[in-house]
Amino acid sequence: GESVGLHLPTLSVQEGDNSIINCAYSNSASDYFIWYKQESGKGPQFIIDIRSNMDKRQGQRVTVLLNKTVKHLSLQIAATQPGDSAVYFCAENFPKLSFGAGTTVTVRA
Amino acid sequence: GAGVSQSPRYKVAKRGQDVALRCDPISGHVSLFWYQQALGQGPEFLTYFQNEAQLDKSGLPSDRFFAERPEGSVSTLKIQRTQQEDSAVYLCASSLGGPTGPNVLTFGAGSRLTVL
Numbered sequence: 001g002e003s004v005g006l007h008l009p010t011l012s013v014q015e016g017d018n019s020i021i022n023c024a025y026s027n028s029a030s031d032y033f034i035w036y037k038q039e040s041g042k043g044p045q046f047i048i049d050i051r052s053n054m055d056k057r058q059g060q061r062v063t064v065l066l067n068k069t070v071k072h073l074s075l076q077i078a079a080t081q082p083g084d085s086a087v088y089f090c091a092e093n094f095p096k097l098s099f100g101a102g103t104t105v106t107v108r109a
Numbered sequence: 110g111a112g113v114s115q116s117p118r119y120k121v122a123k124r125g126q127d128v129a130l131r132c133d134p135i136s137g138h139v140s141l142f143w144y145q146q147a148l149g150q151g152p153e154f155l156t157y158f159q160n161e162a163q164l165d166k167s168g169l170p171s172d173r174f175f176a177e178r179p180e181g182s183v184s185t186l187k188i189q190r191t192q193q194e195d196s197a198v199y200l201c202a203s204s205l206g207g208p209t210g211p212n213v214l215t216f217g218a219g220s221r222l223t224v225l
Binding site: 032034036041042043044045046049051089091093096097098099100101102 | 113142144149151153157165200202211212217218219
């Protein structure tokens with residue numbers, strides 16, 4: 001069956017450094033992936049998405065990389081800021097979203 | 110409205126009580142989704158609607174859970190005879206398009222249900 005998971009449950013990053021959050025998926029038929037950010041007490045907030053016909057997509061300070069060969073997805077955040085502290089989820093859309101457990105990112109000042 | 114609105118934000122129920130959670134999606138959004146998020150976990154799909162039609166309810170945990178969207182806009186998630194394991198945050202999301210293409214779901218802040 002389908003499953004989406006993140007490699008590490010927590011990530012501590014120095015302010016100003018780049019962050020990399022990883023995600024593995026098992027459904028090779030998945031053709032759409034999404035990253036969400038969730039702050040305490042709030043709902044998930046859309047960050048960036050990517051379709052399976054792409055390897056890379058860039059947004060503002062964020063880049064998503066998709067490696068279909070090893071079924072791996074990553075989110076890179078450039079120049080991490082304190083406001084980036086949150087839980088990050090990757091999800092597949094097929095059409096309903098299937099979320100992993102999330103990675104908690106803590107930014108150290 | 111500007112975003113997805115959910116009410117109540119917090120609900121405390123005694124075991125066995127019925128609860129109703131409301132979702133006001135973004136105006137014009139065709140699809141509406143309900144998710145359940147346990148503490149420290151990712152959201153789990155419950156059900157979704159395209160307009161007033163409930164296309165998938167495979168995630169509803171039991172027949173105590175019921176969702177409706179009678180006019181294709183506001184939706185209500187009802188939980189009958191609540192149990193302690195129903196304690197969670199219930200998230201509603203809406204999206205502009207139908208269910209077959211890529212969907213960017215916009216989530217509400219959620220309704221936190223605590224069953225005592």
